[in-house]
Every structure is written in structure tokens, then in C-alpha cells.
Amino acid sequence: MKRVAAVDLGASSGRVMLGEVGAHVLELREVHRFWNGPVRAHGRLHWDILQLYRSTLDGLRTAGALDGIGIDSWAVDYGLLDADGRLLRNPVHYRDSRTDGVMERVLEKVPAADLYAVTGLQQLPFNTIYQLTAEALEGATSLLMIPDLLGYWLTGEIGVERTNASTTQLFDVRSREWSDELISRVGLPRRVFPQLREPGDVIGNALPDETGLAPGIPVIAVGSHDTASSVVAVPAADERFAYISSGTWSLVGLELDAPVLTDAAREANFTNEGGVDGRIRFLRNVMGLWILQECQRVWGDDDLDGLLRDAAAAPSFTTLIDPDAPEFLAPGNMPKRIEEHCRATGQEPPRSRGAMVRCILESLALAYRRTLRAAQSIAGREVDVLHVIGGGSQNELLCQLTADACGLPVLAGPVEASALGNVLVQARALGEPLPDLAAMRALVRSTHRLRTYTPQGKPADWDAAESRMFGTR
Incomplete structure (x- = not known):
């Protein structure tokens, strides 16, 4: 031990x-x-x-x-x-x-x-x-x-x-x-x-x-x-998985044996970052829960559970934003920026906090969907399951929306993925019998509770929402 x-x-x-x-x-x-x-x-x-x-x-x-x-x-x-x-x-x-x-x-x-x-x-x-x-x-x-x-x-x-x-x-x-x-x-x-x-x-x-x-x-x-450590702790049973390291940022991608340096990968703005044991994290940074965190800061509202309940009750696809738009990068009055973004794209801004949170989470799910599909196409890798790790894995509404948008089962957890990956690499260096990533991930699966979200709703609704959202650029 x-x-x-x-x-x-x-x-x-x-x-x-x-x-x-x-x-x-x-x-x-x-x-x-x-x-x-x-x-x-x-x-x-x-x-x-x-x-x-x-x-x-x-x-x-x-x-x-x-x-x-x-x-x-x-x-x-x-x-x-x-x-x-x-x-x-x-x-x-x-x-x-x-x-x-x-x-x-x-x-x-x-x-x-x-x-x-x-x-x-x-x-x-x-x-x-x-x-x-x-x-x-x-x-x-x-x-x-x-x-x-x-x-x-x-x-x-x-x-x-x-x-x-x-x-x-x-x-x-x-x-x-x-x-x-x-x-x-x-x-x-x-x-x-x-x-x-x-x-x-x-x-x-x-x-x-x-x-x-x-x-x-x-x-x-x-x-x-931290994402390299997080991916170590993805509780995957085989290689046919994708992941979202979900927190302030969302890192959406695949684990590969070699980098993808094609023109298609560059034009789609995918990154090839180093992973543990020489693996490649083929991913794209998507703006994550930062937008919601800044809204909460401006509102002075720490009741995330209440905001998520209100968001779950709000109508679907009323307003959508591009979460990667440059105006959402810096700290500031995020609710006002969302309102301005909606007006600039010909939409009525959300009229309540619940509606604004719904807008943020649906927009994130659509960005995940678009990114994941592009990653699979460019890398030539199909996946059967999407692992959501990190703090965002606790956001039940976002996890369900992500499953719905991507048309894949979402396996949520562990929450403390980066710390788990950190301690696993240390333990191996100190002599614990964890010879490879498969052994580390098997230990995570056997010791941590995970939650599965099955796709629901109509895929055609998400197709229409994606077309509307990215057609405004």
C-alpha cells in the first residue's frame, strides 16, 4: 500500500x-x-x-x-x-x-x-x-x-x-x-x-x-x-471511448497512439497533446462551465441545484449561443454578454435565470456533439461510449443533455479524475503493480461508483438545433 x-x-x-x-x-x-x-x-x-x-x-x-x-x-x-x-x-x-x-x-x-x-x-x-x-x-x-x-x-x-x-x-x-x-x-x-x-x-x-x-x-x-492526469483515470474498458474532462474548460477528445497532423485536423482546430505512457490526447478545448460560473458570480447565486431545477423546467432550444465565441473568454458580466450575443444572432435573450442556464447547457452539449463527431471523422476512430470526468460529471442535467446530443451513453465519473490519475502514476513509480493504463483504469472501475445516462429525445431536434446554432457564425 x-x-x-x-x-x-x-x-x-x-x-x-x-x-x-x-x-x-x-x-x-x-x-x-x-x-x-x-x-x-x-x-x-x-x-x-x-x-x-x-x-x-x-x-x-x-x-x-x-x-x-x-x-x-x-x-x-x-x-x-x-x-x-x-x-x-x-x-x-x-x-x-x-x-x-x-x-x-x-x-x-x-x-x-x-x-x-x-x-x-x-x-x-x-x-x-x-x-x-x-x-x-x-x-x-x-x-x-x-x-x-x-x-x-x-x-x-x-x-x-x-x-x-x-x-x-x-x-x-x-x-x-x-x-x-x-x-x-x-x-x-x-x-x-x-x-x-x-x-x-x-x-x-x-x-x-x-x-x-x-x-x-x-x-x-x-x-x-491536469487533463493528462484526468485521462489516466478514465474508467474505460477498451479503446472505443471518447472523453470530456469537464470543469471550467471542457476538453473533448480521444486517446490515440500517434498524433493526427493532417490539414483536416488543423483546419478543425484539434490539438495533439501529450499523455501518460506516450499516448496522444487528440482533443479540442471547448468553453466549459466557466460561462455558468461567471453568471453565478454576477448573480451572487450559489444555489446551483436550484438553478439546474429551473433550467430543467425551461423550454428546450429557445436560445442558443456559441460557447467558444471570444466575448465569453474573459471575466466579466456574462449574463449581459449572453444577452448581447443573442441579439446579435437574431434571438430573443433568455428571460429568466433558469432559461439562461438552459441556454448555456444546451449550447455546451451541442458544442460537444459537433466536436466529438469531428474528432471521430478526422481520426478515423469510432466510439461506443462517452466518459464525462471531473467536476462537470456531477451536473446531471448537462450529462443527460450531452447523452441526448451525442447519441451515446454517457458514463459519468469519477469526479476527482485528475487527483486519481496523479496518485496512480505515483503509485506505479513507487512499485505498485500497475503496469499500464489498462490496469490503472480497471482499478478505477472496481473502486468508484459511476452513473450512466442513456440518450433520450429525438435526434432530429438536436440536428435542427445544431444547424441553427452553428449557422449563426
Whole structure:
């Protein structure tokens, strides 16, 4: 039996989860949860990275005796170290406006087709390549993704784990190394890109004097992009599955053995991100529950169950939005933006909160449907079941709408997929007999309750709604 801590950092909260893994045992217990979110200072949106590190240490100290520690987080954001190993400045949040217009400048140097041929990555304006282009890099000697930065503070060891490196748009998805050619063409300094690590590599031991932890605890590289860890914990019985990692963002895709770098994949804006054991996460980012979360913030309404009951009672397909429209990306008055989007597309805005929530969830389900069908067509992979993992798997209305829209059974759970994937990779590195992803997923299936949603309703209604929704672009 291994007793390990999963530090799981999301875009709105962080957790330290205590995991126990052994023969027929996979248990998680939350020992510390803490706030995470953007902090605006002098016109710039930052992460409060020192607060995250302090809260991480608080959780690790609370966890007690440990056999290992692993850290996962969101992608694309980073910290820069100077020659003395000190953080140059507070990491900037990916939703900050500093990258406005930067993508267009980079594409003048390196056309989109060239970028995709090497990285296989979805074009998003906040990708690391565009953040670095907007950054003053004088004095920087090392770039560390957020989990690698916290791992460095824990151990003193510098390096970047591959699944998160694959989200930078500066990583060769075939060789699984930094792309020196792209780094040069964009005009970035090669010196800042450290050695890469595999999930399962031991980074080093936590420094007891620095951290207050017991001596000799190994910090282990996991699938440090939280979605890479989440996909480890998809409780699939075979390869004919698709997944939605559902939270602030929704990542909709397939697990493949090799990247898909065709023109069709690029034009459809699919990404090929690294997974554990060399797998490829062929997916597309779809705006997720962020839109609903921002509506709740503006309304000052924490009663999600009540909102979902009202949404379930609201009429279907009254209004639809494109959840990936750029006006929904940044924090702000989301209900007003939805109303403006509806008017701009010739629709009457929702007249109640329940109707607005229904609009958001039906629109998300339609975006999932369109993305999943495109992924299957482009990759040449048919699926029999759709796994919804993460926090969004608890949203019963969204799960049912997703099953209805996609015409597939939805298997919902586990909720704590990223933490489970984190502890499973640690346990294997520490000697537990989990030789491959199939063994890890079998352990998840045997130890966690899942819920099945069967497609209902008329497929023709969803066909008409999809035609109406995407015909407004």
C-alpha cells in the first residue's frame, strides 16, 4: 500500500488530496482545499503563485506521513527563473489581455501550417508561445510550467514534464522534445527551455529545511497537465471511448497512439497533446462551465441545484449561443454578454435565470456533439461510449443533455479524475503493480461508483438545433 499526496491545482481552486493505492484499493481524501484565481494588479491579471505554494505546503504538512508527492495543474502558464534560481516576476494569468494581437504577429513569422506540422496544437491566443512572445525575457534562464515551478521550490531541481510541455506550442509532438527550429524561428532564447521529464520520473526529494516536511519524501513527476492526469483515470474498458474532462474548460477528445497532423485536423482546430505512457490526447478545448460560473458570480447565486431545477423546467432550444465565441473568454458580466450575443444572432435573450442556464447547457452539449463527431471523422476512430470526468460529471442535467446530443451513453465519473490519475502514476513509480493504463483504469472501475445516462429525445431536434446554432457564425 502506498500513501501519496496529489497536489491538484485548478483554475478556481486547489486541493491537496491524500491517496492510498494498493491491491483492490484506490481511495482519496481531501486534506486541504484553497482558493485560486486571478489577481489584477496595475492593469495585469496574475496568479497568486506564492499563496498557491504556501497553501500547498499547508496541505502537505496536514497530510502526515507520505511515500510520495505529485503536482498537476492547468496548462500554458509558467514562471521564469533568473540565474540565481529566483522567480523573476509573478506568473501572468492566461486570460490576461497581453496576448491580444500577438498570435497574428507570430503567424507572420511561422505560418499556422508550419506550427501545426511540428506541434499538432490547437491555435489558442493564450498558448505559451504567444505569452512568451509578449514577455520581456531579459534575465530569464529557465521557464518552468506551474507544476514544475512548485516542484522546483519543493526540491531545488529544474525541469519540465512532457505532458505540460506539449501544451506550449514549442514542443515537437513526434520527437517529444522541444522544437529548436520553432524556438529559433519565433525568436525566443533556447536557454530558457530546460530538460524534459517523463511522468513517473522522480524529480528529487522534498527539502525538509525549506518545506517543513519529513526528510526523504520523493516528489514524482505525474501527468502534470491536469487533463493528462484526468485521462489516466478514465474508467474505460477498451479503446472505443471518447472523453470530456469537464470543469471550467471542457476538453473533448480521444486517446490515440500517434498524433493526427493532417490539414483536416488543423483546419478543425484539434490539438495533439501529450499523455501518460506516450499516448496522444487528440482533443479540442471547448468553453466549459466557466460561462455558468461567471453568471453565478454576477448573480451572487450559489444555489446551483436550484438553478439546474429551473433550467430543467425551461423550454428546450429557445436560445442558443456559441460557447467558444471570444466575448465569453474573459471575466466579466456574462449574463449581459449572453444577452448581447443573442441579439446579435437574431434571438430573443433568455428571460429568466433558469432559461439562461438552459441556454448555456444546451449550447455546451451541442458544442460537444459537433466536436466529438469531428474528432471521430478526422481520426478515423469510432466510439461506443462517452466518459464525462471531473467536476462537470456531477451536473446531471448537462450529462443527460450531452447523452441526448451525442447519441451515446454517457458514463459519468469519477469526479476527482485528475487527483486519481496523479496518485496512480505515483503509485506505479513507487512499485505498485500497475503496469499500464489498462490496469490503472480497471482499478478505477472496481473502486468508484459511476452513473450512466442513456440518450433520450429525438435526434432530429438536436440536428435542427445544431444547424441553427452553428449557422449563426
